[in-house]
Amino acid sequence: MDTVVPLEDRGGPAQPLLLARGLRKHFPVGGGILGRGAKVVRAVDDLTLSVAKGETLGVVGESGCGKSTVARLLIRLIRPDRGSMVLDGDPVDEPHGITVNELRRQVQMVFQDSYASLNPRLTIAETLAFAPKAHGLPAAEARERVRDLLSKVGLDPNNYAERYPHELSGGQRQRVNIARALALRPRLVILDEAVSALDKSVEAQVLNMLVDLKTELGLTYLFISHDLNVVQYLSDRVLVMYLGKIVELGPVEAIYGDPQHPYTRALLSARPSMDPRKRTKEAPIQGDPPNPIDPPSGCRFRTRCPFAEDVCAKVEPLLADTGRQEVACHMRVAGSGHSKATAA
Amino acid sequence: MFLYALRRLIYLVPVAFGVSLLVFALVHLAPGDPISAIVPPDAPKEVVDKLKEYYGFDKPLPVQYFRWLGVTLTGDFGTSIGTGRPVASEVASAFGNTIILAIAATTLAFTLAVILGTAAAYAKSRIVDRLVTLISLVGVSVPHFWLAIVLVIIFAVELGALPPMGMGPENSTGWRLDSAHLAHMVLPTIALSVIPLGVVTRTVRSTIKETLSMEFVTALQAKGMSDAKILRHVLKNAAPTCLAVMGLQAGNLIGGSILIETVFAWPGTGFLLNSAIFRRDLPILQGTTLVLAGFFMLLNLTVDVIQTMVDPRIKRG
Amino acid sequence: MTIQSPSLELGTALVQPIAAAAGRGYWQSVARRLRRDPVTLVCAGVLILLVASALAAPWLGLADPYKTSMIRRLYPLGSPGHLLGTDELGRDMLARLIYGGRLSLFMGVTPVVCALLIGGLLGITAGFVGGKTNMAIMRVMDVFYAFPSVLLAISLSGAMGAGTENTLLSLTLVFIPPVCRVSESVTTQVRGFDFVDAARASGAGTLTIVRVHVLGNVLGPILVYATSLISVAIILAAGLSFLGLGVKPPEPEWGLMLNTLRQAIYVNPVLAALPGVMIFITSICFNLMSDGLRSAMDVKA
Numbered sequence: 001m002d003t004v005v006p007l008e009d010r011g012g013p014a015q016p017l018l019l020a021r022g023l024r025k026h027f028p029v030g031g032g033i034l035g036r037g038a039k040v041v042r043a044v045d046d047l048t049l050s051v052a053k054g055e056t057l058g059v060v061g062e063s064g065c066g067k068s069t070v071a072r073l074l075i076r077l078i079r080p081d082r083g084s085m086v087l088d089g090d091p092v093d094e095p096h097g098i099t100v101n102e103l104r105r106q107v108q109m110v111f112q113d114s115y116a117s118l119n120p121r122l123t124i125a126e127t128l129a130f131a132p133k134a135h136g137l138p139a140a141e142a143r144e145r146v147r148d149l150l151s152k153v154g155l156d157p158n159n160y161a162e163r164y165p166h167e168l169s170g171g172q173r174q175r176v177n178i179a180r181a182l183a184l185r186p187r188l189v190i191l192d193e194a195v196s197a198l199d200k201s202v203e204a205q206v207l208n209m210l211v212d213l214k215t216e217l218g219l220t221y222l223f224i225s226h227d228l229n230v231v232q233y234l235s236d237r238v239l240v241m242y243l244g245k246i247v248e249l250g251p252v253e254a255i256y257g258d259p260q261h262p263y264t265r266a267l268l269s270a271r272p273s274m275d276p277r278k279r280t281k282e283a284p285i286q287g288d289p290p291n292p293i294d295p296p297s298g299c300r301f302r303t304r305c306p307f308a309e310d311v312c313a314k315v316e317p318l319l320a321d322t323g324r325q326e327v328a329c330h331m332r333v334a335g336s337g338h339s340k341a342t343a344a
Numbered sequence: 345m346f347l348y349a350l351r352r353l354i355y356l357v358p359v360a361f362g363v364s365l366l367v368f369a370l371v372h373l374a375p376g377d378p379i380s381a382i383v384p385p386d387a388p389k390e391v392v393d394k395l396k397e398y399y400g401f402d403k404p405l406p407v408q409y410f411r412w413l414g415v416t417l418t419g420d421f422g423t424s425i426g427t428g429r430p431v432a433s434e435v436a437s438a439f440g441n442t443i444i445l446a447i448a449a450t451t452l453a454f455t456l457a458v459i460l461g462t463a464a465a466y467a468k469s470r471i472v473d474r475l476v477t478l479i480s481l482v483g484v485s486v487p488h489f490w491l492a493i494v495l496v497i498i499f500a501v502e503l504g505a506l507p508p509m510g511m512g513p514e515n516s517t518g519w520r521l522d523s524a525h526l527a528h529m530v531l532p533t534i535a536l537s538v539i540p541l542g543v544v545t546r547t548v549r550s551t552i553k554e555t556l557s558m559e560f561v562t563a564l565q566a567k568g569m570s571d572a573k574i575l576r577h578v579l580k581n582a583a584p585t586c587l588a589v590m591g592l593q594a595g596n597l598i599g600g601s602i603l604i605e606t607v608f609a610w611p612g613t614g615f616l617l618n619s620a621i622f623r624r625d626l627p628i629l630q631g632t633t634l635v636l637a638g639f640f641m642l643l644n645l646t647v648d649v650i651q652t653m654v655d656p657r658i659k660r661g
Numbered sequence: 662m663t664i665q666s667p668s669l670e671l672g673t674a675l676v677q678p679i680a681a682a683a684g685r686g687y688w689q690s691v692a693r694r695l696r697r698d699p700v701t702l703v704c705a706g707v708l709i710l711l712v713a714s715a716l717a718a719p720w721l722g723l724a725d726p727y728k729t730s731m732i733r734r735l736y737p738l739g740s741p742g743h744l745l746g747t748d749e750l751g752r753d754m755l756a757r758l759i760y761g762g763r764l765s766l767f768m769g770v771t772p773v774v775c776a777l778l779i780g781g782l783l784g785i786t787a788g789f790v791g792g793k794t795n796m797a798i799m800r801v802m803d804v805f806y807a808f809p810s811v812l813l814a815i816s817l818s819g820a821m822g823a824g825t826e827n828t829l830l831s832l833t834l835v836f837i838p839p840v841c842r843v844s845e846s847v848t849t850q851v852r853g854f855d856f857v858d859a860a861r862a863s864g865a866g867t868l869t870i871v872r873v874h875v876l877g878n879v880l881g882p883i884l885v886y887a888t889s890l891i892s893v894a895i896i897l898a899a900g901l902s903f904l905g906l907g908v909k910p911p912e913p914e915w916g917l918m919l920n921t922l923r924q925a926i927y928v929n930p931v932l933a934a935l936p937g938v939m940i941f942i943t944s945i946c947f948n949l950m951s952d953g954l955r956s957a958m959d960v961k962a
Contacts, residue, residue: 075862104864116854121687121877127856130873131863164686180859362804370820485944487896489903490919490937497930599809603900617812618904621819633808633816641807 009053011089016050017188017220018107023047023073023083029293041292043069045244047083051188056214056221058235058252060228060267064292066244067224071192074222075109076100088187105135108186112193113174118165124150124176125161131183149179152216154209171202178210182217190222195230207234228271232256240264243292243300250325260327262305299330311337349649356641363641364416367634368409371626416634422627424620431631434616439635441511442605442612444519445532446598453537454544454590461548462579465556476545483542489603492535496607499531506530509609532608536601540593547589551582584655591647595640691881694957701953704946711943715762724753726760726913735929746932748918749925750911754932758939761913764825765940768907768914769895769947772829776836777887783837784844785879789852789871799845802838810835814897818906828907832898836890843886844879851878881958889951892944899940915940 024047026040044066051057061067072078074085076093084091087106091097111117118127128149129142137145147157153175165173174194181189191210195203207230214221225231231238231252238255240248240263248261259265290296290303298316302308311330319326320333330338403411415422421431464476500508506527507513513524555561555578564574602614609615613632620628695701714721724743730751738746745754787798805813817831851857852875860870899916901907908914910921918936926933 072858077858077862101864104862109859109862111855111859114855117856117859119856119860119874119878122873130860131865134863134865134869177859184863358800359803359807362801363807366804367816370816481945481948485892485941485948487899487916487937487940487944489900490934490940493919493923493926493937494934497926497934501926501930596809596811600811602811602815603903606904617815617819621815621904621906629816629819633812636812637808640809640812644807 009088013053015053015089016086017053017088018051018074018222019086020050020074021048021084021086023070023085024081025069025073025078026081039293042244042295043292044073044080045295047244047246049239049246049249051220051222052237053088053187054218054220055236056223056234058231058238059222059224059241060226060231060238061241062289063226064243064289065241066292067226067241068192069244070241071109071190071222071224074190075107076103077109105184106186107188107190108181108184109190109192110174110177110181110194113170113177113197117177118173118180120165123162123164124168127165127176128180128183131180135184145183149182152182152213153179155179169202170198171206174198174202174206175209178206178213182213185217186219188220188222190224192224193226194223196225196227203230210234228267240267243290243295245300245328246319247301247328248325249319249327254324258324260322260325260332261301261329262307262331263301299328307331307338307340309338348652349645352645352648356645360638360641363637364413364634365409367630367637368412370633371630372405421631421634424625424628431627434628435613435631435635438611438613438616438632439639441519441610442598442601442614445529445536445601445605445610445612446594448529448533449536449597450540450590450594452533453540453593456537457541457544458548458586461545462552462575464545464549465552473549476549480542480545480549483538483540483545485542486538488535488538489607491538492531492604492607495531495535509607511610528608532604532610535607536597536604540590540597543593544586544590548582548586551585552578555581584651587654588647588651591643591650595643595647598643599636599640687877687881691954691957695953698953698957700949701957704949704953707942708946708950711762711946712766714759715766718756718759718763721759723756723759726752726756727911728752735925735932737929738931745935746929748932749921754935757913757918758915758935761915761918761936762939762943764908764912764914765895765899765916766943768825768828768832768898769891769943772832772836772898773887773890773894775829775833776840776890777883779833780837780840781844781883784841784846784883785848785871785875787841788845788848788879789867789875791849791852795845798841802841805834805838806842810893811897811900814901815904815906818901823906823909825908825912828898828901832894832901835897836894839890840883840887844883847879847882848875851875885951885955885958888947888954891951892947895940895943895947 023044025044026042029039029041047066047070049057049070059067059070069078073080073083084094085103086092087098087103092103093100118124122130125143125146128146129139132142132145133139146161150157150160155172155175160168160172160176165176168176174197177194194210195206198206210221211234213219221234223231223234235252237250238248238252239246240255240261242263248255248259248264255264256268259268290300296303296313298314299305299308299312300316302312305312309330315330315336317328317330317333317336319328322332330336331340334342419432421435423429424431424434427434460476460479464473467473467476496508499506508531511519511525511528513528519525558581561574561578564577598613600614601612602617604610605612605614606618613636616628617632619625620632728751730747733743733747733751734749736743736747738744740746743753743755745758748754748757783798783802787795808816814831814835817834818828821827821831857870857874860874865873898907899914899919902914902916903920905920908917910917915936919933919940922933922936
């Protein structure tokens, strides 16, 4: 069995593996006569993030905050309206850089286990061999690679290669999903709610497998989830999203130990705890999630924030460095005009 | 709600254009010169040329199309080549006769279909279900014009109980509500109703069955609601789909009545179309097709709008 | 006559991405279920009999279906030498019916096959590519959908004139829009599944993705719908011939025969009804088989 050779590294460890700048994606939603006045869902608005080599970047947020859209933008399943991407120093989909196809060799995605994440008409082997064969690998070698992949994710090739998806359990299917993502030997793996649909015990197994694979294959992970505990377990850095924007970003200890954005604090305090001494002290989130079609002006969180003031409606807070992490909140920026902010 | 209807109407405009284009093109699909339908083949050239100029056949096609469209939109559908009467009035009176038959057939078909379909969905015994399924299968599979002939054979030829053709007693024009006219209506109505009966019965049965298997029905039963009340809920749930199918069937019936009308010589739009085709009376062919297609489109639009009103799940506007 | 609106007929769960039995591929499971269904088997048997007799007609020792005889007109059933009697021009009915099957079946199946190819291609393209292409294709289909199918067939045939080729053309045109709609609908549904996204994310070419991932999941429902159209096609073709817009005399064809035998209903009613019986039987068999196919594919257990 050949050891997987990581694809050519350029730029060394300091250069981010993936850098996305100013990503925007708006989805048109019905309405309007003859296309005029049509509404848009502002799924992702001016989002910038970077993923360092070898790290696990966790992305958390409520449903509808745009996490999945970000994932699909990064792998170019959806074309951004605006914004650019740089993979290890090479611009993506631009004249002097790499093509989208080349991006897809190095960045792959693991989907949530749904009944349609695997083609029900194909055997596991056929599903796994599809990508390598599409990239020119001859059939015999593709078969070998399939066996290799299956072993790596803990499934016996002799048993599972000729099976159909409906014959597998959820956990097994998810292993196949992971194997499929690894088929092209990528450097960055985006996991979009990859363990959310699994039973807790199975989830734990799969998570541990992911950790092992990361070390063994030298992977970088972008882990998207709404489950805060799992993200804490897995991530080096965490990014908190709300309504298409990043509200807080930093090392996992900083985010979980000292959350600074009101939304992050509310999210974390909403986690149920086994410890009866831990009572919720923070004000809970008020109100309903606003409509992504018509987000609030200024700070998008202000309609649910217990500390909202006038300046929050007028000026949109940008991500500001507060020492250990970056926060998009007027309360943390000196001289912003918020009563809780320090004077300039 | 109103906005939705308006939007749908506006979306219809390009389709309507396409339809008019198609109808216009029909004439030119026909083999030979459109003129050859009007004049005998040995007509002198000057006459032919004059007629060409009169009808505008000498102009380029796009010009002809827009002239025709403009004239048609004012309500002037031209003059029938066969009878010399305005097409619009011929079509209008024929349409009325078709509607009479259509109303009778749809009433019969839909009423029976709802009863049978509901019975089949609720029935505990497999026999009832099987029987209804058989009825709807027959309804969908039978060539209705053949059925019409069979009905004529049985009731008119063998039994002599009902008249074999026509809308009213010998040579009568117009329709009145009396026993003689009703007698003429019986056989065509039955023949026309079989297909809608088959289709709608199947739809009613399957939608009600599907609704019955939904969890909310179990919840209502657990609440102790009476079966009759549950039925009301079930019917409300099944209504949107069934109404849509009924609307479609009604539309098909009106547009597709030509076969039955031919068998019974019923003077409706179908019969008109038939004779127009054989006389190569192109203005009537165009006018009738246009009216029927237009009616069908509006009917579909109405059904869509009603469905949106009845089914709150469908997004509005 | 009706071509049912596809979305209403097939319901919401068009694509069932669940195969039947362990270790078996989807199509094998479907075939197995079909083989076990008695109704489907009987219908298949009847249809095979019909098709076989139609194909083998010249070698079955039948009388000449074109040979007229002024003396032996409208003989009743069971007459010596003419098992099913003779028609209004003295031609042997049995021969006419069997030979008629050739044209009737041909006119029923061919337009559907052509519409399947053309409409299927258009629909799958529209469904997979989406966007403006989708809109363009579907809007054109909408224009045809504005006509009830019978009206469209008759108008087209009426304009083009009678004759076998014209009828085939007009029927094909009538069936392309519904097949296209169903194909587009199913393809759009499959396109939204995650495994298609995964295939796209693997960098494979569009054609490869469609061939490997989409077609296998899409062809089933499309095929079921198309088979349900065959009985409609047969009846519509017969109807056109009945009106004189389809096959031209003296060709034997069931619909045409129904028309020419109308004058005989006072003399020999059973004879006059016979061609319609053939249409009826064929239509029922195709409908039942289509239903059987749908059940076999609607795999839940």
